[in-house]
Amino acid sequence: MQGLQSRRPHSWRLMVSFVAAAAVLSTSLSACTTPITGSADSTASSSNKLQAPTEESPSGEITIWDRSGDLFEVFENTIADFNKKYPNIKVHHEAVDIDAKLQNTLITGTDVPDGVFLDDAKVSAFTDHLWDLSDVLNPYINDISKQKVDVNRKGDGIYGVPFDLNPGLLYYNEKALKAAGIDPTTIKTYDDLLKAAKDYKAFKPDAGPIHIERAGFLSQLQLEMYASQQGTSLGDSEGKLRLDSAEYRQILTWLDTVNKEGLGTRTEYLDATDIAELENGNEVFYPWAIWYSFAPEQMLKETRGDWRAMELPAWKSGGARSGAMGGSSFVLPKNGKNSQLAWLFYKFLMFDKDGYSKVWGTSSTYPNGLTTSIPSYLPAADPKEPLFTPTEALGKQDLWAVATEAGSQIPGGTPIPSWWTGAVDYLGTNIQLMYDGKLSVDEVITNSSNDIQKNLVDRQ
Structure with a gap:
């Protein structure tokens, strides 16, 4: 071992x-x-x-x-x-x-x-x-x-x-936010998270406070976490594609805003650059599955003990505060x-x-x-x-209580279609092209839907 x-x-x-x-x-x-x-x-x-x-x-x-x-x-x-x-x-x-x-x-x-x-x-x-x-x-x-x-x-x-x-959680650097005068308990919705990110960037201009995923597969997986909060997913109960929807358009628009307004650090999950930006206080919000807890426990040295977890923000007031990720x-x-x-x-x-x-x-x-x-x-x-x-890595926070409450809010789901991973070649790739400024939100949805339908769903 x-x-x-x-x-x-x-x-x-x-x-x-x-x-x-x-x-x-x-x-x-x-x-x-x-x-x-x-x-x-x-x-x-x-x-x-x-x-x-x-x-x-x-x-x-x-x-x-x-x-x-x-x-x-x-x-x-x-x-x-x-x-x-x-x-x-x-x-x-x-x-x-x-x-x-x-x-x-x-x-x-x-x-x-x-x-x-x-x-x-x-x-x-x-x-x-x-x-x-x-x-x-x-x-x-x-x-x-x-x-x-x-x-x-x-x-x-x-x-x-x-x-x-x-369950998806919002991990945050409590020490860094406190230095910036930001109270994380005020973050109830994704609009609130945008505001908190803007406030932090005003305090630390070089920061990209919110994690944006660079890897195609993981960016699609994280997208599904956001969608799960709203009770939807790429495939319905019969495996029919439903990317072209108000829910996905809202999520992708929010991600596009984070990127365009310089409010995100675009890195691959826990690669060397990601770790460096987490340690230097530039990246202070990490919306991810519970398994991000591994980072402060095993990989972060400078900021170990500074991190905490809370439920994800909601997409609308009163909405679910978590979604499933994997x-x-x-x-x-x-x-x-x-x-x-x-x-x-x-x-x-x-x-x-x-x-x-x-x-x-x-x-x-x-x-x-x-x-x-x-x-x-x-x-x-x-x-x-x-x-x-509780662990020292999360300041002795009771992660169990946070995670079980978040887990209880995850809406029901659907069977994951057999074509899901193949869709990364289209949707995961197009999300990255959106971050590159080469595709609009509507183009991500239209292009991905057409390619997934033609090359994957119709071939089942």
């Missing part, structure tokens, strides 16, 4: 790991003609819906795939506790390059794992190969964040056990040999207090707990029962 200081947060890696692979994912899977015949589980093979095992003391062996790194270690540390409850289930926990192996494994049906950790953005492309988990999730469904249920839903089925919730779930392939037993493992991790406390609690991997996400299972995300502890 790499040292903690050298790692980027798991959510960052989960978001960027599938960029190359997902561009061809949908085409490859749709071309596959090999039928999926179902699991070897005798009580589950009669339909596409997985059923829970009925044995009083179930036994067998399961193979679980996770990515190598920090989360692998977190999940590895839960197995002993799982075996206290299910002593007759042996867990083979394997660190796998999921992007490289999963697609071909599902197509060939050879050595298929029983459970896989998968980006939410990939679930919809794999559903023909996965168990519908509607029945086993039914006892918990009303207690899971609606957004996470929605992104795992396709038609009448639910194909992933929801893992993390990644996420992952657990899926169970139909051709896994012991899918029912794998369900028990994920049920323990996500819905059993002993399990989720182990996942998000303090560990050798995360000494203060897993501060880069919160559980999507609402009883586990109780504001009054924190699973991770």
Whole structure:
């Protein structure tokens, strides 16, 4: 295992790991003609819906795939506790390059794992190969964040056990704002954030107070966070494109204003330039997913302890103060040999207090707990029962309370269409061209919509 200081947060890696692979994912899977015949589980093979095992003391062996790194270690540390409850289930926990192996494994049906950790953005492309988990999730469904249920839903089925919730937050440099005489508690809307940025720039003329993302993929992902606040997304529940809308026009106009008025620092998330601008006090507002907490905890030296988090501003007064930015779930392939037993493992991790406390609690991997996400299972995300502890990096602020409140405001979502990542070649690129002054907001919307529709949606 790499040292903690050298790692980027798991959510960052989960978001960027599938960029190359997902561009061809949908085409490859749709071309596959090999039928999926179902699991070897005798009580589950009669339909596409997985059923829970009925044995009083179930036994067998399961193979679980996770990515190598920090989360692998977190999940590895839960197995002993799982075996206290299910002593007759042996867990083979394997660190796998999921992007490289999963697609071909599902197509060939050879050595298929029983459970896989998968980006939410990939679930919809794999559903023909996965168990519908509607029945086993039914006892918990009303207690899971609606957004996470929605992104795992396709038609009448639910194909992933929801893992993390990644609420968008506004991180800010409290010390720098105080020196400028700016009270962050007055920031309630995005217009308020613009005003605060202008006030800070008047105090520090060289500053670009608000982070503007330079990477195409991450700029599109951040755009979806803003859209999620307004209850929309690039694809509707049936995968139809809906970029040409008042909501996206409002968001892009705001981003264009930040850029044109010199109120933004345009850098790639936590690259060397970004870190330098954060440390020198030029960049003091960072609207991002909760996993930005990794920056003050692990990467910022000069301003460590100066940062705080609050809910995102609202797009209109009284509107939602957070949106989802990324996420992952657990899926169970139909051709896994012991899918029912794998369900028990994920049920323990996500819905059993002993399990989720182990996942998000303090560990050798995360000494203060897993501060880069919160559980999507609402009883586990109780504001009054924190699973991770305050850190010095955020001035001992109670990030758990801020994040769980923000998470509770995220509107419902839709399944992430299989063409989403491919859209970065158009929308993500065009956002950058807008920042370059080469495209207007309307041109970003029109050009991106036409290209995504023609080259991606129509080819499904």
